[in-house]
Amino acid sequence: MMSVRQIARWIATLSCALLIPLAAQAQEDDGEEGPRVVSEIHSALPLYTFDWEKFWPRSFHxxxxxxxxxxxxxxxxQFTPTNKNMAxxxxxRFRNYGVFHCAGIISYAGERGELDDPQNDFEYGFFAVIDTITIDDADWELWVIQEGTRTGSDYTLMTRKASEERIDSFQILQQICPQDKILEAKNMDVWRTAYCAINSQEDLVSLAREMxxxxxxxxxxRIPEPEQSNPG
Known part of the structure; x- marks a missing residue:
């Protein structure tokens, strides 16, 4: 069984590998000063709600x-890591919760078939466009997956070229947290407690733009369902 934070942890591992040339600027979650790779970006309360226009799933009439x-x-x-040697x-799986109360049901697994396991963890979540950015003369949308409601939300940072089409792919961004946003308990032996505490839309947008x-x-x-073969 895979927890809902597994992809975030793999992103943290990949970030360390991708940042080898920048090791002096960004360290893994190891107590060093300066920006650090983190496995979780967390807010005390959800930063985006149905008041945000570009927030899905949402109701229609x-x-x-x-x-x-x-x-x-x-x-x-399917999440395909940039460095397959590291992850x-x-x-x-992204499913619709219902027709009266809108939310996504998000679950994770190592293999596609494991998504059907009724014991698999899931979380309620949403997708949101939080900003746009121009890179090399092309316009890109900055997106997040916002997972969780009570006790706050976790975030996955993503981007895609701007368009109005229905969406089937994203680029997943790295997770490198500014030092002043890292929360961490001390004297916990080998048990890691650090995470990136982002508690405003402005701070999340700033981080996403950097990443x-x-x-x-x-x-x-998104991978379509396998075609069912007709019995002979």
Whole structure:
């Protein structure tokens, strides 16, 4: 069984590998001063709600129709790391919660077939466009997966070229936290407690914009359901 934070931990591992030339500027979660690679970006309360226009899934009402819709396609998504020597591909399933109360049901697994395991962990979550950025004369959208509601939310930073199409892929960004945003308990022996405490939209956007300029950690792509063969 895979926890909902597994991809974030792999991103942290990949960030360390990608940042070998920048080791003096960014350290893994090891107590060093300066920016650090973290496995979790967390806010005390969700930073984005249905007041945010570009927040999905969200409700719609059209004449005699109503329900929940999303710019991000539901289904099974595969995370492919940039450095396959540092992490293995993994899977995410994004399902619709319902028609009256909108949310995504997000679960993770190492193999696609494990997503069907009823014992698999899941979390309620949402996708949001939080900003845009221009890189090499191209416009990119900055996205997050926001997971969790009570006790706050965890964030995965992502980007994609700006368009109005339904979405089937993202680039997953690295997670390098400024020193002044790191929370960590001391004297915990080998047990790691550090995470990146981001408690405003402005701080999350600032971090995402910085990460968008670095090599990405991997690709998240929706994989269609396998075609069912007809019995002979």
């Amino acid at each position: 059209e004449q005699n129709r109503f329900g929940c819709r999303s710019r991000v396609n539901f289904g099974d998504w 293995q591909p993994s899977w995410l 968008a300029l670095l090599p990405h950690a991997g690709i998240l792509t």
